[in-house]
Amino acid sequence: MSIRIGIYGYGNLGRGIENAVRQNPDMELSAVFTRRPPESLKIGTVGVPVCHVNDVLEYKDKIDVMILCGGSATDLPEQTPALAEHFCVVDSFDTHARIPEHFENVDRAAKKGSNVAMISVGWDPGMFSLNRLLGSAILPEGKDYTFWGKGVSQGHSDAIRRIEGVLDAKQYTIPVDEALEAVRSGNEPILSTREKHKRECFVVAKEGADLERIEKEICEMPNYFADYDTTVHFISMEELRRDHSGIPHGGFVIRTGKTGAEGENRHVIEYSLKLDSNPEFTASVIVAFARAAHRLNTSGDCGCKTVFDIPPALLSPKSAEELRKELL
Amino acid sequence: MSIRIGIYGYGNLGRGIENAVRQNPDMELSAVFTRRPPESLKIGTVGVPVCHVNDVLEYKDKIDVMILCGGSATDLPEQTPALAEHFCVVDSFDTHARIPEHFENVDRAAKKGSNVAMISVGWDPGMFSLNRLLGSAILPEGKDYTFWGKGVSQGHSDAIRRIEGVLDAKQYTIPVDEALEAVRSGNEPILSTREKHKRECFVVAKEGADLERIEKEICEMPNYFADYDTTVHFISMEELRRDHSGIPHGGFVIRTGKTGAEGENRHVIEYSLKLDSNPEFTASVIVAFARAAHRLNTSGDCGCKTVFDIPPALLSPKSAEELRKELL
Numbered sequence: 294m295s296i297r298i299g300i301y302g303y304g305n306l307g308r309g310i311e312n313a314v315r316q317n318p319d320m321e322l323s324a325v326f327t328r329r330p331p332e333s334l335k336i337g338t339v340g341v342p343v344c345h346v347n348d349v350l351e352y353k354d355k356i357d358v359m360i361l362c363g364g365s366a367t368d369l370p371e372q373t374p375a376l377a378e379h380f381c382v383v384d385s386f387d388t389h390a391r392i393p394e395h396f397e398n399v400d401r402a403a404k405k406g407s408n409v410a411m412i413s414v415g416w417d418p419g420m421f422s423l424n425r426l427l428g429s430a431i432l433p434e435g436k437d438y439t440f441w442g443k444g445v446s447q448g449h450s451d452a453i454r455r456i457e458g459v460l461d462a463k464q465y466t467i468p469v470d471e472a473l474e475a476v477r478s479g480n481e482p483i484l485s486t487r488e489k490h491k492r493e494c495f496v497v498a499k500e501g502a503d504l505e506r507i508e509k510e511i512c513e514m515p516n517y518f519a520d521y522d523t524t525v526h527f528i529s530m531e532e533l534r535r536d537h538s539g540i541p542h543g544g545f546v547i548r549t550g551k552t553g554a555e556g557e558n559r560h561v562i563e564y565s566l567k568l569d570s571n572p573e574f575t576a577s578v579i580v581a582f583a584r585a586a587h588r589l590n591t592s593g594d595c596g597c598k599t600v601f602d603i604p605p606a607l608l609s610p611k612s613a614e615e616l617r618k619e620l621l
Numbered sequence: 622m623s624i625r626i627g628i629y630g631y632g633n634l635g636r637g638i639e640n641a642v643r644q645n646p647d648m649e650l651s652a653v654f655t656r657r658p659p660e661s662l663k664i665g666t667v668g669v670p671v672c673h674v675n676d677v678l679e680y681k682d683k684i685d686v687m688i689l690c691g692g693s694a695t696d697l698p699e700q701t702p703a704l705a706e707h708f709c710v711v712d713s714f715d716t717h718a719r720i721p722e723h724f725e726n727v728d729r730a731a732k733k734g735s736n737v738a739m740i741s742v743g744w745d746p747g748m749f750s751l752n753r754l755l756g757s758a759i760l761p762e763g764k765d766y767t768f769w770g771k772g773v774s775q776g777h778s779d780a781i782r783r784i785e786g787v788l789d790a791k792q793y794t795i796p797v798d799e800a801l802e803a804v805r806s807g808n809e810p811i812l813s814t815r816e817k818h819k820r821e822c823f824v825v826a827k828e829g830a831d832l833e834r835i836e837k838e839i840c841e842m843p844n845y846f847a848d849y850d851t852t853v854h855f856i857s858m859e860e861l862r863r864d865h866s867g868i869p870h871g872g873f874v875i876r877t878g879k880t881g882a883e884g885e886n887r888h889v890i891e892y893s894l895k896l897d898s899n900p901e902f903t904a905s906v907i908v909a910f911a912r913a914a915h916r917l918n919t920s921g922d923c924g925c926k927t928v929f930d931i932p933p934a935l936l937s938p939k940s941a942e943e944l945r946k947e948l949l
Contacts, residue, residue, distance in 0.1 A: 312882055316761045337882055392949050393942070413949055420755070420890075422949045423933055427748070429948070430909040430936035431902075433644045477895075552905055554640055554665055558897035560905075562748075565893075567805075569886035574759075577880055577888075581758040601944050605751055606929040608758040614721070616929050620757070621720050621741055621750045 296587050297323040298580070299352060299380070301372065302362035303334060303343075305540070306385065309576025310360050311337055317580060319610045323356050353379055358583040360384075370395060377403040377410035377597070381590050383583045385415040385575055392418070400597035409590040410597045414582045415575040416566055417441070421546050423600050424564040428548025432560060435550020436481045440468035440489060444542025444571060452517045453494055456510050458502030461530065463537040465493045468545065479549040479559040485520075492523040495537050497530045542571035581608040624915050625651040626908075627680060627708070629700065630690035631662060631671075633868070634713065637904025638688050639665050645908060647938045651684050681707055686911040688712075698723060705731040705738035705925075709918050711911045713743040713903055720746070728925035737918040738925045742910045743903040744894055745769070749874050751928050752892040756876025760888060763878020764809045768796035768817060772870025772899060780845045781822055784838050786830030789858065791865040793821045796873065807877040807887040814848045822853045825861050870899035909936040 298314050300307045303325050314322045315338070324342045327334050331343040344352070349359075359380040363369050365388045373384045377399050386395050392413055403410035413419065421439060428437050446466050453462035472489050475482040494511055498504055508525045512518055528536075543566040552558050568574040582600065585607035589598070606613055611620075626642050628635045631653050642650045643666070652670045655662050659671040672680070677687075687708040691697050693716045701712045705727050714723050720741055731738035741747065749767060756765050774794050781790035800817050803810040822839055826832055836853045840846055856864075871894040880886050896902040910928065913935035917926070934941055939948075 309880070312880060316880070389949070393946050396945055418949045420759075425948045426933050426937055426944060430912075430933075430938075431748075431905050433938075550905075552637070552640060552644070552898060552901040558901050560897060560902050561893075561895040563891075563893045563895075565889075565891045567889040567891075569888060570880060573880040573886050574888050577759050577878075584758075599945060599949055601934040601941070601949070602932050604930050604932050605754050605758075609754055610758075610761075613929070616754060617724055617927060618721055620753045621717070621746045621927055621929070 295319060295321040296584060297321055297355060297357045298583060299323055299349075299356040299359040300325045300362060301346070301349070301359055301376065302368070303327050303336065304362060305572035306576055307360075307362040308337065309570070309573040310362060310580060312573065313576045313580040316577075317584070317610065319584070320580065324352055326352075349376070350379060356380060357587045358383060360579055360583060370398070373410065373412060374398040374402040377408055378406040379408070380406075381408045381410065381583075381586050383411040383414050383579050383586055385419070385579060386413045387415065387418055389418065396597050396599070404596050407590075407595045409586045409595055411582050411586050411599065411603075412597060413599055414579050416568075416578060417544065419575075419578050419600055420566070421544065421564070424546040424562075425548075426601060428546065428550075428562050432548055432550025432552070432562065434552075434556065435548055435560075437546065437548040438476045438484075438489075439544065439546050440473060441544040442466040442468050442490065442542065444544070444568070445537075445540050449492065449494075449517055452514060453496060453511055456507055458499050458507050460497040460499055461533055462494060462496045463533060464495075467491050467493060473545065473547075476547050476549065477561055477563070479551075479561055481549060487521055490521060492518060492521045494523065494525045495528050495533060496525060497533050498527055539569065540571045541567075541569055542574075543567045584608060584610065623647060623649040624912060625649055625683060625685045626911060627651055627677075627684040627687040628653045628690060629674070629677070629687055629704065630696070631655050631664065632690060633900035634904055635688075635690040636665065637898070637901040638690060638908060640901065641904045641908040644905075645912070645938065647912070648908065652680055677704070678707060684708060685915045686711060688907055688911060698726070701738065701740060702726040702730040705736055706734040707736070708734075709736045709738065709911075709914050711739040711742050711907050711914055713747070713907060714741045715743065715746055717746065724925050724927070732924050735918075735923045737914045737923055739910050739914050739927065739931075740925060741927055742907050744896075744906060745872065747903075747906050747928055748894070749872065749892070752874040752890075753876075754929060756874065756878075756890050760876055760878025760880070760890070762880075762884065763876055763888075765874065765876040766804045766812075766817075767872065767874050768801060769872040770794035770796050770818065770870065772872070772896070773865075773868050777820065777822075777845055780842060781824060781839055784835055786827050786835050788825045788827055789861055790822060790824045791861060792823075795819050795821060801873065801875075804875050804877065805889055805891070807879075807889055809877060815850060818849060820846060820849045820851045822851065823856050823861060823865050824853060825858045826855055867897065868899045869897055870902075871895045912936060912938065 361384040449464035546564045548562040689712040777792035876890045
């Protein structure tokens with residue numbers, strides 16, 4: 294029997310889940326839940342009901358795993374615990390500092406409902422976290438580095454859009470090549486924020502706006518840009534739409550360390566991602582972990598889990614025998 | 622209390638385990654077992670007993686995890702099942718084709734003794750297998766590629782040494798750059814054996830030996846070299862010792878795949894290793910999985926396991942709370 298998936302929130306991530314489910318023959322999409330009037334929403338899969346979030350509990354026995362596609366700022370801290378009491382759930386909560394608190398809230402609810410709830414699934418947090426853990430467990434005398442990009446940062450693009458005189462903007466986070474090379478050398482360099490990443494901004498300004506002031510406001514914006522080497526390009530709305538409409542991202546997790554009687558041998562473990570679509574890749578990761586959540590729950594487990602808790606075999610549709618034979 | 626480790630077989634891998642244990646404060650080396658006369662063996666750790674393999678059962682209650690450091694051809698198929706009945710064990714069995722059979726034998730023995738036995742731990746099989754599994758679970762519509770090197774192949778070096786007139790030799794397996802780039806493009810190329818790897822040999826010949834014949838015998842050796850572009854360099858014994866005494870290795874696991882309503886977005890997941898010492902890195906991986914084996918067994922689990930079965934959190938000495946706070 295297929296794993297029945299529900300999508301809770303139908304933005305970029307929700308659409309990504311819908312496409313990812315279609316790539317996995319052991320899964321089917323059962324319903325999409327939205328805060329908008331359901332009849333106003335056109336989804337990509339024929340025959341799947343679109344429902345209002347208020348009616349979600351009617352689907353309690355019709356969905357195996359509910360995937361929460363809201364934002365980490367205000368949606369997930371409320372939605373994940375609320376739904377984990379009634380469904381197995383997976384979210385992509387990515388506010389690193391608040392993960393311990395979120396875990397506690399979700400764990401309590403999931404155990405109350407005997408469900409498995411996976412939080413912070415995606416690529417960072419998610420696959421990158423997993424590689425940080427693996428690297429540090431294998432090479433305890435070493436150091437790890439995470440680089441992000443080249444990719445679009447939604448938060449930084451939004452920050453530029455709030456500047457007076459800006460019509461639209463796209464910001465790319467770019468790892469500095471020299472920093473990557475220094476890390477790969479195994480010398481365990483200490484790198485400042487500015488040395489690790491640079492920022493490139495494509496900005497559409499209102500006609501007659503003071504471009505010099507806009508550029509200055511961007512480059513001096515605390516937290517977002519002040520600590521980075523930032524380049525600002527002013528372009529037309531047409532160019533922005535033509536050349537910068539994608540949502541690519543990616544990055545690197547590198548662990549270097551030493552072994553040997555006197556630490557004489559160096560090793561470099563590198564995990565990298567180059568993604569045409571950040572939300573679609575995140576969705577693909579989530580769907581694999583939804584499979585694991587369902588299997589864990591079916592075998593009697595419950596509570597909040599992260600990528601650190603999942604035996605990898607549970608992510609694959611293949612049997613343990615097939616995996617050992619074909620992939621080990 | 623420390624996890625008490627035993628080393629069964631004291632070659633390159635055994636010495637690597639000894640050094641890796643020293644890097645993990647939650648572990649201690651309890652004994653080394655050898656087929657040689659124990660008094661003839663000098664190990665690197667003061668105060669640790671060296672025992673004959675015949676006395677291994679006397680250590681049944683003094684060792685938490687026995688790490689088997691023998692070869693896959695004849696040692697491990699016998700030793701791992703024999704010892705799994707009495708100890709939790711980890712081996713690095715790497716004859717891919719015989720893994721299912723080895724698994725069955727070890728599983729039976731481990732369950733009889735209520736022990737956890739991990740097989741095929743290292744980097745390939747091991748970390749590379751894990752990345753093949755993760756890649757295929759996340760991007761089901763895609764293809765994965767494994768490249769090995771640049772690194773020393775012991776089997777190929779041995780094959781050259783068996784040629785008449787050869788005193789010593791070292792063989793490097795090298796991934797072909799153009800093939801790596803073609804794979805990273807996401808075009809899912811079909812690559813022949815020759816297109817993926819090339820082989821470079823450093824050979825010390827006997828004085829007066831027929832170098833042309835040796836080179837021909839190497840390049841035409843079926844299975845080992847005939848399907849590859851092979852370069853042979855004749856060097857002096859002094860040069861071989863000076864420039865080729867290390868055992869470096871490494872490689873790449875790359876998964877590319879497509880997502881989106883019409884497969885319009887491409888993604889590249891790449892995991893790579895650059896290792897100064899193949900046996901020491903393998904040992905570092907094994908020691909992390911020995912921790913997991915001990916924890917699983919302590920929590921009541923038993924039977925044969927592979928890297929596919931282990932929740933990653935069990936590999937780290939940190940608590941689940943610390944991992945979520947620091948690495949997620």
